[in-house]
Amino acid sequence: MTVSPDNAMTTTDGKAQDHIVKLEDIHLSFGQTQVLKGVNLTVNKGDAVSIIGPSGSGKSTLLRCINALAMPQRGRITVNGTRVDQLTKESERIELRKRVGIVFQQYNLFPHLTVLDNIVLPPTKILGVNRAAAEKLARELLDKVRLSDKANSYPGQLSGGQQQRVAIARALAMKPELVLFDEVTSALDPETVGEVLQVIRDLVRDGMTSILVTHEMRFAEEISDTVVFTENGLIVDHGSPEQIFHTSTNPRIRQFVGGLGARGTVRDGEGI
Amino acid sequence: MQDSSILNTFIAMMDRIGLNYEFLATGYEATIWRDGFITTLYLIALLIPVSLVAGLVFAACLTSGRPFLSAPVRGFVEITRNTPTLVQLMFSFLVLNTFVSNLVGGAQNNPLTPFFWVVAVVGLHIAALHAEAMRAGIEAVPSSMVEAARGMGFSQWQILRHVELPLAFRASLPAIVNNLINLVKLTTVGNAIAVSEITYASIMVWTQRDNVVSLMIVILVFFSAINIVVARLGIWVERKLAVPGYGL
Known part of the structure; x- marks a missing residue:
């Protein structure tokens, strides 16, 4: 079982497990607004976990907790041996973030740097990698995301899908232990969604631990080892894609995935 | 004096149209x-x-989010x-400078x-003024871009250095060039405390020669020429820093 809401506390402590991320009883509020109300989630090394659910259910906040961009008021977060909830200093959080890649909806490439420099900057400045080595890796990654010919372009000269692929390459340049994807295709037009999903698909196939917040139900179904359904700051259910998308008895989940068309809304160019 | 014949011809010609450059x-x-002239150029080159350096430091303090840095700079x-620069200059020279003199005996x-x-x-x-222009530029950097940089592991200083300032500088450049043009003109306040820049030197000359208009023409041409160069450089x-496909 990859995800174990509620019973997570009973099975783990002290035992050598291959889980890489473990959230236990996470509570988080912004002022009076309770965003997360006791979330439990375990992700195993090499797995792809998709988090689905309606907007405002706390999906993105959950993701931000994993690399300390948001700090919960209560609960334990463990990322590959690091107790994230206990990191009080910014320097400690930076150490964690070096190991956890994150890709956002709005790409957020640095517009004043070329594609190549966007990918070279983080490893050279944050990890202290020398320029030649970072550039070699950057070119390999650009090859991987099929943008070798765009190395000297500026982000403003690329399409949204191309920018997002560069953003993924930039995250990989830090050689992260896992990558978080926060609705990375939500700002893209249907035609370019496919090219970004293909890059993530390759990554998951290569065994990169990936946690995705997504509205691409078909894609989640295809690549995930586990799908998590969240609503109102809680994990309502979790399980294999088959369980969540097709055999769930929960009426809310059936309504949600049915409404988004778990089957039958194949997009052109998306591929399988 | 070499070129004295050229100079004398020039003086004679100017005299014919009523301008007095005999001095x-x-x-x-x-x-x-x-x-x-040299003192004014020297002031501009230093200022x-x-x-720019002080403006950068001020802007960094103003946007640091740390009150012990931002509050004094804001003040x-x-x-x-x-307050008028002339008053600040007189206050500095007559009060602060006297204070320093007393301190050092x-x-x-x-x-x-x-x-x-x-x-x-x-x-x-x-x-x-630079700091306010740069602050506007720094605050115009989308917060999502700053969060992304933070998420990658950049420190606050690195984000300022590699993300915010390069973008802020581009956005605030027109305002900064405006400030620099003002700066060139503002060097003339030096004459209030006897710094012999061009207006002070000119006053020295025209009180003896009564040739205000003749000197004034040269001063105006001089400052106009410098500021045309400053604006062109800006x-x-x-253009040099323009980012393809980006609004700046």
């Missing part, structure tokens, strides 16, 4: 006047980097922006010259 043929006043910026031991006070007061005054830098 150029004398040694003493001509030297004062020439040194005035541009001083104001300084408000006082500097809201007499004016003869005080290393601070009127020239220093012009650089300090005008430099920091323009720095305050446009050149703007």
Whole structure:
């Protein structure tokens, strides 16, 4: 079982497990607004976990907790041996973030740097990698995301899908232990969604631990080892894609995935 | 004096259209006047980097989110922006400078010259204006981009250095060039505390020669020429730094 809401506390402590991320009883509020109300989630090394659910259910906040961009008021977060909830200093959080890649909806490439420099900057400045080595890796990654010919372009000269692929390459340049994807295709037009999903698909196939917040139900179904359904700051259910998308008895989940068309809304160019 | 025939021809020609440049043929006043130009150019050359560096430091403090850095700078910026530079200069020279003299045991031991006070007061005054322009540029960087940089593991300083400042500088460049053009003109306040820049030197000459208009024409042409160069350089830098496909 990859995800174990509620019973997570009973099975783990002290035992050598291959889980890489473990959230236990996470509570988080912004002022009076309770965003997360006791979330439990375990992700195993090499797995792809998709988090689905309606907007405002706390999906993105959950993701931000994993690399300390948001700090919960209560609960334990463990990322590959690091107790994230206990990191009080910014320097400690930076150490964690070096190991956890994150890709956002709005790409957020640095517009004043070329594609190549966007990918070279983080490893050279944050990890202290020398320029030649970072550039070699950057070119390999650009090859991987099929943008070798765009190395000297500026982000403003690329399409949204191309920018997002560069953003993924930039995250990989830090050689992260896992990558978080926060609705990375939500700002893209249907035609370019496919090219970004293909890059993530390759990554998951290569065994990169990936946690995705997504509205691409078909894609989640295809690549995930586990799908998590969240609503109102809680994990309502979790399980294999088959369980969540097709055999769930929960009426809310059936309504949600049915409404988004778990089957039958194949997009052109998306591929399988 | 070499070229004396050319000079004399020039003086005669100007005299014919009613302009009096006779003093150029004398040694003493001509030297004062020439040194005035050099002092002004020297002030400008010093003040541009001083104001930019101080402005950068002020902007970094203002946007640091740390009250012990931002509060004093905010206070300084408000006082500097809201009071006349001439008054600030006189206050600095007559009050602060006297205070320093008393501290070091007499004016003869005080290393601070009127020239220093012009650089300090005008430099920091323009720095305050630069800082506000740069602050606007820094705050215009989308917060999602800053969060992304933070998420990658950049420190606050690295984000400022590699993300916010490069973008802020581009956005604030037109305002900064405007400030620099003001700076060039503001060097003339030096004459209030006897720094022999060009207006002070000119006053020395025209009180003897009664040739205000003749000298004024040269002063206006001189400052116009410098500021045309400053503005041109600004446009050149703007083009040089333009990011393809980006609005700046």
